[in-house]
Amino acid sequence: MIKYFALGLAVLSATAAGAQQARPLYQNSQAPTEARVQDLLGRMTTAEKVGQLSTLLGWEMYEKAGKRVTTSAAYRKAVDERHIGALWATLRADPWTKKTLLTGLNPTQAAEATNALQKYAVEHTRLHIPLLLAEECPHGHMAIGTTVFPTSIGQSSTWDPALIRRMAAAIATEARVQGAHIGYGPVLDLAREPRWSRVEETYGEDPVLNSRMGVAMVQGFQGASLKSSANIVSTLKHFTAYGVPEGGHNGGSISTGQRELFQSYLPPFRASVKAGAQSIMTAYNSIDGVPCSANPYLLTEVLRQQWGFQGFTVSDLGSISGLVNNHHVAATAPEAAALALNAGLDDDLSGYGYDKELLAAVEQKLVTAEALDRAVGRVLRVKFEMGLFENPYVDPARVAKQVHTPANIQLARQVARESxxxxxxxxxxxxxxxxxxxxxxxxxxxxxxxxxxxxxxxxxxxxxxxxxxxxxxxxxxxxxxxxxxxxxxxxxxxxxxxxxxxxxxxxxxxxxxxxxxxxxxxxxxxxxxxxxxxxxxxxxxxxxxxxxxxxxxxxxxxxxxxxxxxxxxxxxxxxxxxxxxxxxxxxxxxxxxxxxxxxxxxxxxxxxxxxxxxxxxxxxxxxxxxxxxxxxxxxLPVYYNAKRPTTHDYVEVDAKPLYSFGHGLSYSKFEYTDLLISPVETAGAVRIAVRFKVKNTSARLGDEVPQLYLSDDVSSVVTPVKQLKKFQRLTLRAGEQQEVAFELGAEDLMLLNSRMKWAVEPGSFTVQVGASSEDVRLRGQFTVGHAIEDIAW
The missing domain is CATH 3.40.50.1700 (Glycoside hydrolase family 3 C-terminal domain)
Incomplete structure (x- = not known):
């Protein structure tokens, strides 16, 4: 009896071991992410891979009958025949989508809808790959019943990154509990052309302020772990230099030199990538004749090789087909798909830029298997890192308690007041x-x-x-x-x-x-x-x-x-x-x-x-x-940090803006004193400690925003007349004085020299501290004695 019992145990053990071996590696949550990605890629057909790069318009993918929400025939067909990997704006409601308060989804229904979509994708595909669901989230999740915060231009008017990080975390939670995984935002375009229609979506005209706001949004969206039920991937927009179109025409071409591109337009994106952003969206425009959606220099050399970006890139809606219809740099749709994918554009927001056109490009040998796997792997990697293979669903019972909460409404009021x-x-x-x-x-x-x-x-x-x-x-x-x-x-x-x-x-x-x-x-x-x-x-x-x-x-x-x-x-x-x-x-x-x-x-x-x-x-x-x-x-343009020489007046009007960058008054009065600048140089490094005092000289509590601007007095290439480097929002009681301490490093002092290398040049710099770019209260100088060359960036 004992012998037969032992034999039975052995058979059971062998069966269990066999079952464990039969389980695909990509379904093992304990395996390394990269191993799971490669295992899954090895099991996929070319059509399945191409499908993973299609992000379709999502609001067409569900049906609502009374309180019941189900998948639509269009969605089931897209999954069955096109093997799609993602949806965009599934929960969006507005006149364009024709989703109203009656025909759209409330937050609980939204969770039920995304669960239904995921269930079909997981249970009706050969490899059981879950969806990525992307949503618009610039100033709140663009869905019915969520909290609506000030638009981005108001957010940046707070000059309070910590507050904006809290706001982004609230937006992320409201989106994630409804089933979303990606939030489109922040918009990091420099708005130096106010005729342009999308100024409200930006953080304004300055690269430093934009960088601080962008980092705050990324950190708030993504949190400590994307596997959390409260965080979403942050998609940076629009890569790059989209906010200065000629004539103010949305999506129009822009004219900028490479030095200006790196010194002004790219820093907010770089800072947000370094903060961990996992997705980035290309812009509609071209730069120096090369469309951003087919620019290998930007998408591969700069973004990945120089900055080490590990996430995935996504087109703006229809921008891949725009290579044929708008930019006329491709003669056919397959050629456009090949141009984009080979340049480093991974995901197609539309579903018609890649899809059958990318399949045709592969068949025509315009795209290699290796290039296709590279793009698909980047999308799959995010799905694994978010834990979607293990937990693709959300709990509809939680939604009502976490969306449009009293705390979030109060937070919206605080952001609005500070803006x-x-x-x-x-x-x-x-x-x-x-x-x-x-x-x-x-x-x-x-x-x-x-x-x-x-x-x-x-x-x-x-x-x-x-x-x-x-x-x-x-x-x-x-x-x-x-x-x-x-x-x-x-x-x-x-x-x-x-x-x-x-x-x-x-x-x-x-x-x-x-x-x-x-x-x-x-x-x-x-x-x-x-x-x-x-x-x-x-x-x-x-x-x-x-x-x-x-x-x-x-x-x-x-x-x-x-x-x-x-x-x-x-x-x-x-x-x-x-x-x-x-x-x-x-x-x-x-x-x-x-x-x-x-x-x-x-x-x-x-x-x-x-x-x-x-x-x-x-x-x-x-x-x-x-x-x-x-x-x-x-x-126009009239942004404060224009390059030298300084502008001169017109016949009809002077050259100054009516209200300058950084301007804003208070019911309190503030006094700036005791500027102290202390430079310290060591081999290959420089640190400039800047200290000063700010005192509330009024009888009312108030906030002040001290701003530090820097000028490079003499440089080998032309530099801005002044550039914001540091700022801090302070709250001071009546009569209270506080010391403010800023530290400048090599990255604050460096320029892109004539060899297109980042360097700190010896010489004098002027520090200007005050309440705006024009309201300067304190000035001082310091000198750098030794060059720092070829700084990594």
């Missing part, structure tokens, strides 16, 4: 007294929820968004608050300026809320990329004058807004202008005639509360401009 920039406050008109009894709230952006949310925003229940009018009424419930819209943003067919004048005459103060709009509507026509189709003088007049595709020829207030403002000012009632906008606009007249100006950009769902907090002194503003405000489009 508000006080441009002007003549005779301390602000803060307004809470004893006011009669207030007129006037203007097209005073009570329009979508106008204050920006582009890439899902439909919102009205109860989710607090407008400026609602914020003021909530702040002063006993006051008589009279609202008159006055006019639209763009439409000149009708206006009620007379009613606005009457309301202002009866009020103690008039708050006039003007600006722009990126609010999409169902009347607008859209291109296949999602950008709006805009024609001059079109019959349909929406409010939208910014947002993707809405490039401007001027920066003037549109519609009858200027007439409205002038009529209200003419009443003699004190006026405060609140700007809600996506780009710098022409503020010349109001800067000369209105005593108080606030710029709130697109402040998100809590914008009304945030603006009211600032207007009535419950929050002391400290936002700083991340982009210069020009006096005229004729000055």
């Amino acid at each position: 508000v920039v006080l441009l002007k406050n003549e005779k301390d008109l602000l803060p307004l007294a809470k004893t006011l009894q009669r207030i007129a709230v006037i203007g097209p952006n005073a009570d329009n929820i979508y106008n204050q949310l920006g582009d890439y925003t899902a439909p919102q229940p009205e109860s989710n968004v607090v407008t400026v009018l609602e914020g003021i009424r909530a702040k002063l419930p006993a006051a008589q608050v009279t609202y008159v819209k006055g006019c639209a943003i763009r439409d000149t067919a009708s206006a009620d300026i007379a009613a606005a004048v009457a309301a202002a005459k009866q009020a103690q103060v008039a708050v006039v809320v003007l600006g722009g709009s990126s609010a999409r509507d169902f009347k607008t026509e859209y291109q296949s990329t999602g950008a709006a189709t805009v024609t001059a003088g079109g019959q349909q007049v929406s409010d939208m004058e910014a947002g993707e595709g809405y490039d401007r020829a001027s920066l003037d207030l549109l519609g009858k807004q200027q007439q409205l403002l002038q009529a209200v000012v003419a009443t003699g009632t004190p006026v405060v202008v609140v700007l809600i906008e996506g780009r710098p606009l022409n503020l010349n007249w109001m800067a000369a005639h209105v005593p108080a100006l606030l710029d709130a950009w697109y402040p998100g769902q809590e914008g009304g509360h945030a603006v009211a907090d600032v207007l009535f002194g419950d929050y002391n503003p400290a936002g700083r401009l991340p982009i210069s405000v020009p006096k005229s489009v004729g000055q």
Whole structure:
């Protein structure tokens, strides 16, 4: 009996061992990631590999019948026949997708939908490969029921990377619990062309500020581990130099030298890659004749060989086929697919740039098996590192407790408050007294929820968004608050300026809320990329004058807004202008005639509360401009860190912006003293310690943002007149003084010399410390005695 029992154990043991051996290595969670990737690649057909590089439009892939959500026939066909590896914007809702609050998915349904999609992919494919689900996440997950934060231009106006990291972590959690794995963002394009439609999506004109914000977003999105149920992959956009198109035309070509490319446009991407970003999106534009989606120098030599990037690259929507249709650098679609993949572009956002065209390229021997495996391996690697093979599903029961939480709503209010920039406050008109009894709230952006949310925003229940009018009424419930819209943003067919004048005459103060709009509507026509189709003088007049595709020829207030403002000012009632906008606009007249100006950009769902907090002194503003405000489009470009020589004035106007980069006022006053600069040089290294003191000399607690700018006094190549290097947002009590300590290193001092090598050159440098790029309070110099050459970058 014992002998037979032992024999039975041996047979069972052998069977178990055989089963263990039969299990594919790629399904072993304990195996090294690279071994799993190679094992899976070895089992895949060419068609399956090509399918993994297709990211299709996701909102077409589910069906909703009442409360029940299932996969669509289109999705099942895409999986069965095309072996797709990813979806994009599955949970997106907006006029382009035609998903509304009724036809789209609430957060719990979203989790159920992504589970259904994953279940089909895992159970109905030969190798059981899960999906990657990418979503738009620039200022909140672009899905129904999520928290809407200020757009990126407002985020950078906080000059508070720690706060933005917290915001990014909240966005990541809201997306991941619904089944998303990738968040498109941050947008790291330098916005040096304010006519361009997508300024609101950027962090402004400066590479250092953009870098700090980009790193904060990457760290917030990705956290400590991508296997966490609260983190997502960060996709950097748009690689590269996309924000300075000629004429402001979205996606247009740009002109820049290689030195400027490396010194200005690439640093935010490099910093974010070094912070661990796992994905990067190519830009639509070309640089020096080479489209970014087929540029091996950028995608392979710079990104991977120089920077050590280990993640995967993805095209912008339709940019691979754009190599044929837009750039005309490929004659056929297979040639375009080959150009992109061979250059180092791994993933196709569209599903029609690679797919059958890439299969044809392989058959025509335009793409090698090795090149295909390289791209597929990069996508699979992320799936393994996120733990999707072991756990592709989410728990719908958790979603309601983690999306649009009270904590996230409060965080949205804090980001909005910190983003508000006080441009002007003549005779301390602000803060307004809470004893006011009669207030007129006037203007097209005073009570329009979508106008204050920006582009890439899902439909919102009205109860989710607090407008400026609602914020003021909530702040002063006993006051008589009279609202008159006055006019639209763009439409000149009708206006009620007379009613606005009457309301202002009866009020103690008039708050006039003007600006722009990126609010999409169902009347607008859209291109296949999602950008709006805009024609001059079109019959349909929406409010939208910014947002993707809405490039401007001027920066003037549109519609009858200027007439409205002038009529209200003419009443003699004190006026405060609140700007809600996506780009710098022409503020010349109001800067000369209105005593108080606030710029709130697109402040998100809590914008009304945030603006009211600032207007009535419950929050002391400290936002700083991340982009210069020009006096005229004729000055453009007018960014602060232009290269020498310094600009000279025009016949009609001087060369300075109306409001400079870094500008922003406070209800407090601050004094800068005791600048101390201490350079220390060692072999191959330099450290410059910069110390100074900042004192709140007022009777009110407030934030200040000390900024350190550096000038290389004499250099072998032309350098900027000044360049931001360090900044810090401080909170100081009334009368409090704090010492600020910054340290500059070789990377802060180096330039790209005539041999295209990074080096620190001997000589003198000037340090400027102050409250903006123009408001310099302290100056000092230091000297570097020894060169540091061939610095790795």
